[in-house]
Amino acid sequence: MIGILCAMREELEPILKFMNVKEKINHANNIFYLAEFQNKDIVLAYSKIGKVNAALTATIMIEKFGVEMLLFSGVAGGVDEDLKIGDLIIATKTTQHDVDLTVFGYEPGFIPESRVFFECDEKLNTIARNVARKLGIRLKEGIIASGDQFVHSKERKEWIKKTFKASAIEMEGAAVGCVCWNENIPFFMLRSISDTAEEGAGVDFDEFLEESSRVSAKFLVEMLQEVKSD
Numbered sequence: 001m002i003g004i005l006c007a008m009r010e011e012l013e014p015i016l017k018f019m020n021v022k023e024k025i026n027h028a029n030n031i032f033y034l035a036e037f038q039n040k041d042i043v044l045a046y047s048k049i050g051k052v053n054a055a056l057t058a059t060i061m062i063e064k065f066g067v068e069m070l071l072f073s074g075v076a077g078g079v080d081e082d083l084k085i086g087d088l089i090i091a092t093k094t095t096q097h098d099v100d101l102t103v104f105g106y107e108p109g110f111i112p113e114s115r116v117f118f119e120c121d122e123k124l125n126t127i128a129r130n131v132a133r134k135l136g137i138r139l140k141e142g143i144i145a146s147g148d149q150f151v152h153s154k155e156r157k158e159w160i161k162k163t164f165k166a167s168a169i170e171m172e173g174a175a176v177g178c179v180c181w182n183e184n185i186p187f188f189m190l191r192s193i194s195d196t197a198e199e200g201a202g203v204d205f206d207e208f209l210e211e212s213s214r215v216s217a218k219f220l221v222e223m224l225q226e227v228k229s230d
């Protein structure tokens with residue numbers, strides 16, 4: 001079983017259009033869509049925004065539905081200068097930019113017995129690179145930083161960039177990365193840029209959420225054709 005997770009309904013809907021949905025299950029204030037796509041069993045859901053919601057949905061997908069890999073699709077704020085609205089990025093690893101135990105001497109993002117960075121699955125990233133090459137699509141890769149804040153300030157964005165070498169910012173990736181690391185499940189994170197996380201980002205986000213969600217969804221579905229599952 002493959003798990004596909006988004007944060008928002010707008011991010012999930014363009015993926016669902018490609019799926020043969022067999023059943024909908026309501027659980028813990030989430031809707032889980034059990035679907036079939038090219039003979040693969042897939043469970044899909046949107047978690048609602050933020051790290052706590054994403055961690056809940058990811059955990060249910062693994063513990064209740066038995067997914068053996070988790071693929072995330074959605075939008076992000078661009079940090080790297082060459083990332084423009086609508087561009088695609090995959091995460092090499094994710095981190096929580098709003099974790100701060102520095103008063104105890106820990107580096108930003110670090111939690112004892114956990115880690116600063118959660119690695120994404122190299123096999124899934126290789127599939128993404130190959131699909132992008134085949135389709136002639138530019139696919140960036142880099143660190144994606146997550147926090148329970150919609151970043152709309154150049155100052156905060158620059159701090160996240162400097163501290164974590166992040167290429168993009170969103171609000172769920174590291175939560176799913178953390179769950180998958182603890183559960184030993186391969187994790188893939190794809191995002192299309194909706195804004196550049198500076199002043200005015202809220203207006204851009206509202207304008208480009210749907211279009212960028214479609215870009216991410218389309219690429220994920222292309223990629224899914226190459227993903228093998230049991």
Ligand code: ADE
Pocket residue numbers: 075076077078149150151152169170171194195196197198201205
């Ligand atoms: N997702 C999309 N844009 C974002 C931003 N600027 N901050 C946090 N999450 C986002």
